[in-house]
Amino acid sequence: MERIMQLEFHLDARAVPRTERPGGRTARTGAAVLEAARTEFAESGYAGTTVERIALRAGVAKTTVYRRWGGLEGIVVDLLDALGTVEVPAPDTGDVGTDLRELAREIFVLYKDPVLCAMIEVMATAAVHTASARESLTAFFANRARSTATVVERAVERGQFPAGTDPAEVIRLLTAPFYYRLFLTGEPIDRSVADRAAATAVAAARAEVLVTGAAAAVV
Incomplete structure (x- = not known):
């Protein structure tokens, strides 16, 4: 079960914003930015994270991030949406x-x-x-x-x-x-x-x- 829980926080190409079509460069860019954001937030917290740092870690232009997400809040929303797609099996022991x-x-x-x-x-x-x-x-x-x-x-x-x-x-x-x-x-x-x-x-x-x-x- 520990492994299942950890999978909730693994971001891949499926985590791109739903307004974008999956696949190709768009999907790879989306996954890279969200994974970079996850790492930056974990290391620096919300106050210490910037779009510029996320873009640098993801290897994309900051204008790409702003154009697609608008800012940190848009990235956070997509991270939450991605985490919410994975089901957590409920125990069923009979008691x-x-x-x-x-x-x-x-x-x-x-x-x-x-x-x-x-x-x-x-x-x-x-x-x-x-x-x-x-x-x-x-x-x-x-x-x-x-x-x-x-x-x-x-x-x-x-x-x-x-x-x-x-x-x-x-x-x-x-x-x-x-x-x-x-x-x-x-x-x-x-x-x-x-x-x-x-x-x-x-x-x-x-x-x-x-x-x-x-x-x-x-x-």
């Missing part, structure tokens, strides 16, 4: 507690990598400044929630969670401790953080506090 613990540990593995962590931090920083980056970041996390929500949906079908449990809320509760520590307090994360996050999500769901909509009204 929701085990599934959510495995999922939380996969997230822990993801954020052990300082390069990958830096990428998310850069994107979150960009989202504060531009609406397009905010929309892409929101879509990215919504897609991640949907792709892993099957763990919760299966649990409801098996009777392990109450009917009406909101899968997205369970996933948000599971992931919140990671983002709080990484991007707000700077506290370290380890496997115990992952296990506590999973246990908390399971307890909250079973206590019916994550039941929403009409089902919540009945409860």
